[in-house]
Amino acid sequence: MMELGKYAGTVLSAYGVSALLLVALVWQSVAANARARRALERQERHG
Secondary structure (H helix, E strand, C coil), X not given: CCCCHHHXXXXXXXXXXXXXXXXXXXXXXXXXXXXXXXXXXXHHHHC
């Protein structure tokens, strides 16, 4: 494993925050895509 020395907590925290932000962005993109698809299907049915 990597030797992080005295900055291990900071480095691992930064990795953790970055991973959480990436997951949140992917989730938000998937949710927005699903909303757009539903809106498009509704529009095609009624329009």
